[in-house]
Structure formats: C-alpha cells, structure tokens
Amino acid sequence: MGPPSVDFSMDCVDLAKKLLGQVVCRRTQQGILKGMVVETEAYVGPHDKACHSYGGRHTARNEAMYMKPGTCYVYTIYGMYQCFNISSREDGAGVLIRALEPLQNIDLMRRHRSGYRDRYRRNAKISAKAEQKMRDTAVANGPSKLCIAMAITKSEINKEDILASSKIWLEGGRDVGEAEIAKSKRVGINNAGIWGEKLLRFYIKSSPFVSNARR
C-alpha cells in the first residue's frame, strides 16, 4: 500500500491525528485483515487523569505504555471486551484506536464478530437492524468491536512492537488533512474532572465508520 508508516517521534496528540487514515494490518492463520483508522483518542500521560498511567502508576497492566513508542497496549475492559492502543513517545502515554473502516477480509471480520456474539450473548435476540449494520458500517466501529473483528487480543498483541511485528503492523493509507478532522471529548470518561472535558478524541468527519458515541 502507500508510503512506509507513521513517524513515532511526534507527541501523543499529533500521533492520534496522524494515525487517522493509516491502515492497521493483522496477520492471522485465516488471512490478513486490514482496516483504516477513522477514530482515535489521545491519553497523554501520567498527568492525564483519564489515562491508566495516571499519577505515575506503572503497573503490570499499563507497562506497554511505558515501552518504546509504537508498542501495542491491549487491556481488558468490562470483563468481556478489550481495547487496543499504541504507545506514543512520552512515558505512560498512548493512542486508543476507536474505529476502523474495514478494507480487507471483511467477511472474516464479520465471522469473528458473530463468533463472539455466540459466545457471550447467546441469549440475546439479534435484531434485523443490527444484522444489516453488521453488513456495512458496524463491523469495527468501536474500540472493542475492532479488537474482535481484527482478532486483537491481549495475549497475542499486548506489547507487540507495531514497527517490527509480523502479527500486526501499519501501512500508509491516505493523508487526512486538519480540515477533515473533528474533535470531541473522549468517550466513557466520567471521573477525570477537567481531563474529561478536553477535546482529545479525533475522527474523520465524513466517515460513516466512526463509533456511535453519543456526545
């Protein structure tokens, strides 16, 4: 695909914006999955109350955010979901990938999603509306949905170097100009005071593949 990759020497906020338009690639036994980043959030470091490194905490969970820029940080949330981040230059900082536009092996992504549903939501009735969305924009339009779709798990991907891994890497997509980028508050941040108000969520305005965050 396009030019090599993102420059990981830039700071967290710039990285969050620069990752928009880049293509995340994931090699699995069944094939290579690809999706373009359309939504990110910056977690800028230990001074950021919403960040898992807040207060300088350096625990087993968030270790990846203290590793080399470009290290994958995957953590479990709400018991049943995972989220995927890439560490940035600053100690304890990273960019949460919140949504992808599926590009390659989309059917395999859908199979991952429905397999997960079978396991964790066996009793749920699946509406026709949801089925239809799974066919188009709702395959990877959320931080945990994209992990399921792309087979990004803590056990396989946490602490992988995205600049050197054969399991996960970035390819150049298209250049997203500042004018195309919308900003908002980060999603799901409740007890972080002023840090919950900052506009550290970035997404491609025109993309139908961004998450359904209401805000």
Added chain:
DNA sequence: CGTCTGATTGTCT
C-alpha cells in the same frame, strides 16, 4: 431520539 440495564472478569484510578 433518549436513557436504562444486563452481561462478565481483570485490575486496583
């Protein structure tokens, strides 16, 4: 559209 709720478990804010 909105607000609410159940599902599920690793982590320690």
Added chain:
DNA sequence: GACAATCAGACGG
C-alpha cells in the same frame, strides 16, 4: 469489594 477508555437490546416519548 467496587469499578471499568463497552456493547446491544428494551422501553419511553
């Protein structure tokens, strides 16, 4: 023991 960077369905307007 309480909470959490989520998700999808249910229900009310």
